[in-house]
Amino acid sequence: MVNLLTNAVRYGSGRIVVEAAGHHGHVTIAVSNEGNPIPANALPTLFYPLTRANAPDRSGTAAGIGLGLYICRCIALAHQGTINVDSTKQGTRFSVRIPRSPLPPN
Ligand SMILES: Nc1ncnc2c1ncn2[C@@H]1O[C@H](COP(=O)(O)OP(=O)(O)OP(=O)(O)O)[C@@H](O)[C@H]1O
Ligand SMILES: [Mg+2]
Numbered sequence: 001m002v003n004l005l006t007n008a009v010r011y012g013s014g015r016i017v018v019e020a021a022g023h024h025g026h027v028t029i030a031v032s033n034e035g036n037p038i039p040a041n042a043l044p045t046l047f048y049p050l051t052r053a054n055a056p057d058r059s060g061t062a063a064g065i066g067l068g069l070y071i072c073r074c075i076a077l078a079h080q081g082t083i084n085v086d087s088t089k090q091g092t093r094f095s096v097r098i099p100r101s102p103l104p105p106n
Helices: 002-011 040-045 068-078
Strands: 013-022 026-034 082-088 091-099
Touching: 002 013, 002 026, 002 068, 002 091, 068 082, 068 091
Parallel strands: none
Antiparallel strands: 013 026, 026 091, 082 091
């Protein structure tokens, strides 16, 4: 949540919306922001470590190193869940889906 919200503040503009919902077999969390879309060619590797979509426009402690979304994905996968991004000129939305009852390990 901290990384998704920090990203929304850093890279987005306009309203930031957080939605959380419980469903029969899973829960979902989504963080959305307005602003410029993430370039389509960056989306396939966005969750890879040390990946940044745009040239860093900040320096010093405000500069990211491109690990946050990779860690988000690791956390989602560790819960047998998923994380996805949808980014258009209407806005960017990161969605996490986690099952309520993960399968036991083999
Ligand atoms: N909400 C967003 N809107 C637009 N671009 C985003 C958004 N979230 C992430 N990005 C893009 O995805 C890249 C990767 O994000 P990630 O959180 O993995 O790394 P970071 O924020 O650069 O660094 P770190 O999280 O390690 O401090 C960002 O550098 C940015 O270009
Ligand atoms: Mg980040």
